[in-house]
Amino acid sequence: NAGVMQNPRHLVRRRGQEARLRCSPMKGHSHVYWYRQLPEEGLKFMVYLQKENIIDESGMPKERFSAEFPKEGPSILRIQQVVRGDSAAYFCASSPRGGPNEKLFFGSGTQLSVL
Amino acid sequence: GDSVTQMEGPVTLSEEAFLTINCTYTATGYPSLFWYVQYPGEGLQLLLKATKADDKGSNKGFEATYRKETTSFHLEKGSVQVSDSAVYFCALSVSGGGADGLTFGKGTHLIIQP
Numbered sequence: 001n002a003g004v005m006q007n008p009r010h011l012v013r014r015r016g017q018e019a020r021l022r023c024s025p026m027k028g029h030s031h032v033y034w035y036r037q038l039p040e041e042g043l044k045f046m047v048y049l050q051k052e053n054i055i056d057e058s059g060m061p062k063e064r065f066s067a068e069f070p071k072e073g074p075s076i077l078r079i080q081q082v083v084r085g086d087s088a089a090y091f092c093a094s095s096p097r098g099g100p101n102e103k104l105f106f107g108s109g110t111q112l113s114v115l
Numbered sequence: 116g117d118s119v120t121q122m123e124g125p126v127t128l129s130e131e132a133f134l135t136i137n138c139t140y141t142a143t144g145y146p147s148l149f150w151y152v153q154y155p156g157e158g159l160q161l162l163l164k165a166t167k168a169d170d171k172g173s174n175k176g177f178e179a180t181y182r183k184e185t186t187s188f189h190l191e192k193g194s195v196q197v198s199d200s201a202v203y204f205c206a207l208s209v210s211g212g213g214a215d216g217l218t219f220g221k222g223t224h225l226i227i228q229p
Contacts, residue, residue, distance in 0.1 A: 004158065035219075042119070042204065042219040043159075091158065104217065106151075106158035 002027070004094050005074075006107035013082050014115050021077040021110045025094030032075045033104060034067060037089040048098070049075060055098070079112075087114045117142045121205045121220035128195055129228055136190040136223050138179075138205035146207040148172075148181055148188040149217065153202045162190075162203070200227045 005024040013019050025032050030051050035043040045059040049069035060067065064082075069075040079086055089111050093104040121138045128134060140146065147166045151159040163172030168183035177192045188205060205220040 006158075033217075035217075040221070042221040043217075044219070045217065093159075103161050103164075104159075106160070108156065108158040 004029075004092055004105050004107035006090075006092050006110050008110060009108065010111045010113070012113045012115060015083055016081050019079040019082050019086070019112055019114075021079075021090050021092075021112070022074045023077070023092030023094075023107060024074040025092075026105050029094035029096050029105070031095045031098050031102075032069050033093040033095075034075070034077050035091045035093065037091065037109075039088070043091060046077075050098070082112075082114045084114045087112055117146070117207060117209060117218045119205050119207055119218055119220035121203075121223050124202075124222070124224035125226050126223060127226045127228065130197055131194045132227075134190070134192040134195045134199075134225070136203055136205075136225070138188045138190065138220060140186050140188065140205075140207050142186075142207055142209055142218075144209040146209050148179070149206040149208070150177070150179055150188070150190050151204040151206060151219075153204065153222070155201070159204060195225075195227050197227045197229050200225055 007022050032049045034046040037043045047060050047067045048056040064080045066078045089109045091109045093106045095102045095104050119140050149164045150162040152162045153159045163174040165172040165181035171180045179188050179190045202222045202224050204222045206217045208217050
């Protein structure tokens with residue numbers, strides 16, 4: 001059973017370009033979480049999705065960031081018009097169910113570098 | 116808001132030394148507490164957890180006890196190995212807090228020298 005797969009591992013973008021980060025949850029998992037780790041910071045919750053629904057996006061910046069988890073295919077975190085401050089490691093996690101005690105399985109992350 | 120504070124790293128120890136990584140928290144509600152570990156080049160993995168006061172989580176020789184009176188969840192191991200070198204994250208999740216994203220500390224980089 002493959003783990004949570006994120007791609008690409010490293011993504012380089014110039015300011016103003018778009019970044020698309022992909023996350024395939026573990027088989028059987030319908031809950032996906034995205035976290036961002038800025039340099040010298042802990043992971044910060046961004047968004048929680050179930051299939052085709054955004055459950056909680058309280059950690060998402062109000063502009064330029066969006067996330068989806070379609071019925072078929074991976075979850076996508078999209079950052080439009082990237083700026084240098086978006087440079088960070090973006091981690092995806094999945095779980096079979098939601099809730100505060102549910103174990104999350106993390107991917108290896110995508111390191112976004114904005115030039 | 117909810118927050119987790121853990122000791123700054125890097126922490127460098129010799130093999131077989133005793134390890135303590137301090138973690139304290141502030142939370143609304145009644146949190147569950149976690150330690151996650153990130154080995155080089157890998158994603159975070161759940162190491163142990165505790166869901167109520169005085170619970171002790173344990174795994175792979177690591178232990179942490181949920182201390183409500185001191186709002187702490189310190190990670191300990193009696194004899195560390197080189198293979199324990201990793202980044203350790205303390206985290207909390209508030210019971211009944213909706214979508215329940217975890218709140219993480221900044222991480223503590225542990226380096227074990229042979």
